[in-house]
Amino acid sequence: MPKPSLSRRSLAAAAVLALGSAAAAPAAAQNLTIGIGGSPTSLDPHFYNASPNISLTMHIFDRLVEQDARARLHPMLAESWKAVSETVWEFKLRPGVKWHDGRDFTAEDVAFTVARVPDVPNSPATFAGFVRAIQRVEVVDPLTVRFHTAAPHPLLPVDLASFQIVSKHAGEGASTEDYNSGKAAIGTGPYRLSSYRAGDRTEFVRNDNYWKGPEPWARLSYRFMANDASRTAALLAGDVDMIDQVPSNDLARMKRDPRVTVSEIQGLRLIYLVPDYSRGEGTPPVFVTDNDGKPLPKNPFLDPRVRRAMSVAINRDALAERVMEGTAKPNGQWLPEGVFGYNPEVRVPPFDPDGAKRMLAEAGYPNGFRMTLTTPNDRYPNDARTAQAVAQMWTRIGVRTEVDAIPWAAYSARAARQEFNMRLVGWGSSTGEASYMLVNIFGTFDRERRWGSANNSRISDRELDALTERASSILDDEKREAAQREAVKMATDRTLVIPLFQLVNSWALRKGLTYDARMDERTVAMGVRPAR
Incomplete structure (x- = not known):
């Protein structure tokens, strides 16, 4: 098997474990309960490219290629892979893998999955970008599959590590609701579905026939707990064994608590602001008016001077220190230092409110205008608090800003319909390189080409698209990274989005357990082990 194309780049930051001296958990404790802060919206693994959904479905479904806690590639359902020509990749599948219903996993399932990924109805953000390069899937034999691409595509193994494989026999004709009901939720993964209650919890039982060997937990309860205080209290009371998104105002106390172990790592997720680009010169923007409450004749956010003004009006150091309480690092781009494609020339935008007023x-807009900033209130750490702080900074430069904080389930559906003029959102570059955001967020939305699959703001910059496409086809690692760095600078110079900060991912566990902290922020039972 060849080394993955990103293997020469260290993906930065080792996990920091707050290890204690307590004894390991009792052998009888074979059940695990996890409390999560983000709300999963479906058991369909291809419905929504959002971290809570992916974390949930990873318990049921496997991928061809695995990404470990530091975004490094490893074999999973595919034992090995190689490029047999510039436009053909061959993957050898793992023999003996069974679906939860006992049927064999084969190359037909892979071909079915690739065809299904871009074709899930009503998806708020699809996985289509990961199969955009694949023109044809060739089933050579039950354990060999070839992917044909129109041009060289060195990142195909990375793309195939980004979505889960479903069974053809359970998935043919199945809707998203069939996965939510459990009818089609038949995977090859370490856990079988027991029950799913949207907005509440999902119950799993261990797959004792899992091809990697059984997990230590006989039963898994995976619970959505939006309220930060309730999540912390549940851990300290022993109602749950682990929580993610440890509240920033509790983190220091949790690290000192002898009953708790904290696991941390620098994450890949950028929290940023993005305006709506779907309303052009002749279409008045929603939730934006002049100071008298009258609609503006045009969308102010189409002017890069307005976007730059609003960017430099933000004191990112204050956000990181006061709102996030040290659990985030200010950034001017979407990658943390050390990740493939990070551009050291792109700095954190300076805090310059006087310059913002001039711009x-x-x-x-010498007198500014009025607007609404929309944010989820249960998706990212301190999301609504961050939005409120930004709104105050914008109001000081004359852009009087109100905040509308709503639950993630409603936010995600409305964002997909371009109902907001400015919103706070996050994007985790889980592939560990720059093209993931370049294609899916910055790429001009094109359903046929499978570009911009999560571009709900309808950013469109054809020059950036062309550079992204060229970078994606470069086989040489160093040249490809140079092209990605150029694209990073182009996107940030044009202030297509307004970056705020990179999250530090944290989990807290009861003493006696450890967690392999993940840069991609996935919260999965497969990373939890009894302490030794």
Whole structure:
């Protein structure tokens, strides 16, 4: 098997474990309960490219290629892979793998999955970008599959590590609701579905015939707990064994608590602000008015001077220190230092409120305007608090901003319909390189080409698209990274989005357990082990 194309780049930051001296958990404790802060919206592994959904479905479904806690590639359902020509990749599948219903996993399941990924109805953000390069899937034999691409695509193994494989026999004709009901939720993964209650909890039982060997936990309860205080209290009371998104105001106390182990790592998720680009010059924007409450004749966010003004009006150090309480690092791009494609020339935008006022005046808004900033209130750590702080900073430069904080389930559906003029959102570059955001967020939305699959703001920059496409086809690692760095600078110079900070991912567990902290922020039972 060849080394993955990113193997020469260290993916930065080792996990920091707050290890204690307590004894390991009792052998009888074979059940695990996890409390999560993000809300999964479906058991369909291809419905929504969002971290809570992916974390949940990883317990049921496997991928061809695995990404470990530090975003490094390893074999999973595929034992090995190689490029047999510039436009053909061959993957050898693992023999003896069974679906939960006892049927054999084969190359037909892989071909079925690739065809299904871009074709899930009503998806708020699809996985289509990961199969955009694949023109044809060739089933050579039950354990060999070849992927044909129109041009060289060195990142195909990375793409195939980004979505889960479903069974053809259970998935043919199945809707998202069939997965939610459990009818089609038949995977090859370490756990079988017991029950699913949307917005509440999912119960699993161990797959004792899992091809990697059984997990230590006979039963898994995976619970959605949006309230930070309730999540912390549940851990300290022993109602759950682990929580993610440890509240920033509890983190220091949790690290000192002898009953608790904290696991941390620098994450790949950027929290950022993005305006709506779907309303052009002749279409008045929603939730934006002049100071008298009258609709503006055009969308102010189409002017890069307005976007730059609003960016430099933000004190990112204050957000990281006061709102996030040290659990985030200010950034001017979407990658943390050390990740493939990170551009050291792109700095954190300076805090310059006076300069922001001048830019607004130059753009024709000397008195500013009124607007609404929409944010989820149960998706990211301190999401609503961050939005409130930004709103105060914007109001000081004359852009009087109100905050609308709503639950993630409603937010995600409305964002997909372009109902917000400015919103706070996060994106985790789980592939460990720059093209993931370049293709899916910055790429001009094109359902046929499978570009911009999560571009709900309808960003469109054809010059950036062309550079992204060129970078994605470069086989040489160093040249490809140079092209990605150029694209990173282009996107940030044009202020297509307004980056705020990179999250530090944290989990807290009862003493006696450890967690392999993940850069991609996935919260999975497969990373939890009794302490030795």
